[in-house]
Amino acid sequence: MAAYSVQVFNAGGKFRVVSTKPMPGNQWIQALVNAGCRVEVCTSQKTILSVEDILSLIGSRCDGVIGQLTEEWGETLFSALKKAGGHAFSNMAVGYNNVDVEAANKHGIAVGNTPGVLTETTAELAAALTLSAARRVVEADDFMRAGKYDGWLPNLFVGNLLKGQTVGIIGAGRIGSAYARMMVEGFKMNVIYYDLYQSKFLENFVTAYGNFLKSQGETPVTWKRASSAEEVLREADVVSLHPVLDKTTYHLINKERLSMMKKEAVLVNASRGPVIDEVALVEHLKVNPMFRVGLDVFEDEPYMKPGLGELPNAVVVPHIASASKWTREGMATLAALNVAGKLQGFPVWHNSNMVLPFLDENSPAPKACPSIVNAKVLGLQVAAPVSKM
Numbered sequence: 440m441a442a443y444s445v446q447v448f449n450a451g452g453k454f455r456v457v458s459t460k461p462m463p464g465n466q467w468i469q470a471l472v473n474a475g476c477r478v479e480v481c482t483s484q485k486t487i488l489s490v491e492d493i494l495s496l497i498g499s500r501c502d503g504v505i506g507q508l509t510e511e512w513g514e515t516l517f518s519a520l521k522k523a524g525g526h527a528f529s530n531m532a533v534g535y536n537n538v539d540v541e542a543a544n545k546h547g548i549a550v551g552n553t554p555g556v557l558t559e560t561t562a563e564l565a566a567a568l569t570l571s572a573a574r575r576v577v578e579a580d581d582f583m584r585a586g587k588y589d590g591w592l593p594n595l596f597v598g599n600l601l602k603g604q605t606v607g608i609i610g611a612g613r614i615g616s617a618y619a620r621m622m623v624e625g626f627k628m629n630v631i632y633y634d635l636y637q638s639k640f641l642e643n644f645v646t647a648y649g650n651f652l653k654s655q656g657e658t659p660v661t662w663k664r665a666s667s668a669e670e671v672l673r674e675a676d677v678v679s680l681h682p683v684l685d686k687t688t689y690h691l692i693n694k695e696r697l698s699m700m701k702k703e704a705v706l707v708n709a710s711r712g713p714v715i716d717e718v719a720l721v722e723h724l725k726v727n728p729m730f731r732v733g734l735d736v737f738e739d740e741p742y743m744k745p746g747l748g749e750l751p752n753a754v755v756v757p758h759i760a761s762a763s764k765w766t767r768e769g770m771a772t773l774a775a776l777n778v779a780g781k782l783q784g785f786p787v788w789h790n791s792n793m794v795l796p797f798l799d800e801n802s803p804a805p806k807a808c809p810s811i812v813n814a815k816v817l818g819l820q821v822a823a824p825v826s827k828m
């Protein structure tokens with residue numbers, strides 16, 4: 440990107456903050472302007488900016504940057520930002536596997552992310568992918584549009600019933616737990632989950648809902664905490680992946696683990712593509728036509744591994760799980776408030792799972808950074824919870 444194009448807000452602002460992409464809504468821009476920032480938004484048509492592109496945006500003087508999950512934030516960019524006088528960065532995403540946090544620590548750069556605001560939006564898309572795959576919606580849609588429908592048939596696009604079946608979650612954090620609740624409440628599925636940590640909230644919720652169903656004379660739903668990912672894969676009829684992407688989850692779903700799954704199982708991934716060995720997945724889908732997947736993310740995004748796009752038992756969408764208006768505007772606002780808060784010397788918010796106070800346009804945001812992933816290492820102060828008088 441030679442001469443980069445930018446849109447400037449509050450040109451006279453004392454802090455210079457760059458956003459590598461235009462973002463939804465105006466609340467995020469207003470938050471930065473209110474903090475005294477000159478905001479420069481890159482308007483290049485290039486979808487994914489390179490390190491060189493971003494270096495040219497940072498220039499010789501830059502206090503903070505809002506970046507995207509498609510960008511490689513490591514030693515080169517963090518050293519350049521430090522050299523330009525900056526100390527605040529935020530991903531417009533809750534996942535930050537594209538960020539070398541060690542490099543940020545080395546240069547004293549705060550790394551923000553945007554948890555909480557995208558939990559239900561992402562879980563809902565995972566549920567949509569579950570149903571689309573289980574009931575072969577996309578195949579049937581293609582069939583109709585191709586004019587092939589010439590009347591009802593007993594065996595036309597027969598799929599999987601979800602009610603009473605077992606839904607497996609690998610990574611029962613914010614989004615994984617929200618997805619589990621949706622599948623329990625919506626389809627009365629039984630839950631089996633695997634996570635490094637126990638999800639007492641999820642267990643208690645399913646127990647209580649099961650007791651309610653029992654009181655209504657219905658079959659109660661159940662939960663089970665698995666001791667391994669393999670246990671989930673063997674027992675579940677539907678498996679949805681919601682872990683972070685790190686070295687422990689890279690290719691977590693590989694050829695061996697795919698072979699453990701039921702032949703007619705549904706696998707959903709709305710976490711990160713590299714959690715699945717996609718080459719192994721394509722082979723598995725080819726030899727198991729009753730096995731179905733719903734994918735929002737891909738190992739070599741934006742590309743799919745060869746063959747995946749031609750498979751009728753794969754539903755594929757372009758990383759849209761967090762794409763609701765409220766969520767995307769909220770992600771932009773949280774990212775902006777991370778940067779604005781750091782530049783103003785605000786403490787870090789005490790609970791990054793409770794971000795709603797930052798999103799209310801009708802009241803001033805708390806004087807805190809919503810979520811800084813390396814706050815402890817940088818020795819940043821944490822704001823005490825406001826006592827409810």
Ligand SMILES: NC(=O)C1=CN([C@@H]2O[C@H](COP(=O)(O)OP(=O)(O)OC[C@H]3O[C@@H](n4cnc5c(N)ncnc54)[C@H](O)[C@@H]3O)[C@@H](O)[C@H]2O)C=CC1
Pocket residue numbers: 533534535554555557561609610611612613614615633634635636681682683684687688709710711735736758759760761
């Ligand atoms: N497709 C999309 O548009 C979106 C994707 N995501 C992805 O979803 C991920 C999860 O987001 P949240 O639920 O908010 O994060 P979270 O941190 O609340 O949950 C992640 C869970 O993964 C678990 N985990 C970590 N390593 C594991 C392992 N080896 N095996 C099993 N579980 C493991 C953690 O203990 C944690 O409970 C993000 O890191 C991001 O990569 C998030 C939002 C949107």
Ligand SMILES: O=C(O)C(=O)CO
Pocket residue numbers: 508531532533534535557758760761762
């Ligand atoms: O927040 C994330 O991690 C995303 O993938 C954005 O959709």
